[in-house]
Amino acid sequence: MVLHPSYFPSIATFVAIIQNNVVWESQDNFQKQTYRNRCYICTDQGKHMLNIPVKHVGDKEGRQKYGEVQMDNSYNWKKNHWRTLETAYRTSPFFEFYEDDIQPLFEGSDDLLYDFNMKTIEKIGSCLGIEIPKSKTSTYELYPVEHLDGRFLVHAKKEPDFNFAHYTQVFGDRHDFVPNLSILDLLFNEGPNAVSYLKNQNLDFPHA
Secondary structure, three states: OEEOOOOOOEHHHHHHHHHOOOEEOOOOEOOOOOOOOEEEEEEOOEEEEEEOOEOOOOOOOOOOEHHHOEEOOOOOHHHHHHHHHHHHHOOOOOHHHHHHHHHHHHOOOOOEHHHHHHHHHHHHHHHHOOOOOOOEOOOOOOOOOOOOEOHHHHOOOOOOOOOOOOOOOOOOOOOOOOOOOEHHHHHHHHOOHHHHHHHHOOOOOOOO
């Protein structure tokens, strides 16, 4: 299955990773308002977006390759994101268990969005004890021939209802269950049980 690397990917993307042989799309153009540079968590106020600022792309030269997009580190977004995650998940069952693994991602001076997203995916894989595939596409195919096309999972605005099973969320007593958040929500709430959860969800969409 061909997938886009995204920022602490959605649960649906990790269902695809754990249930399929994955190849990472590395030849596409960057598009705004996708999971490429955002993820969603749940705070006491409900669903909340964490957005990575990127340097302006696609001006006179047209579109820019996703793999070349630089994050805008003139604003300390990493500090802000980590503080938000701490506030949202400090009381979750497994936040302290994974804190020392996840926090270093919010330090340092990463530059390329694509590479940073792969780091977040590999770190989650390490936390879950699963191997993250390394293969990347060498050319862009509008309609992949050899692989299922899961690239639509990167579109935050056109998301189908996957009807995933509910699990206990930190603010479940204040809000209805919020589905398909960042994998971080599942990790901090379910810990090692996240693996069996991901294996048991049915990613039922037309391309699979």
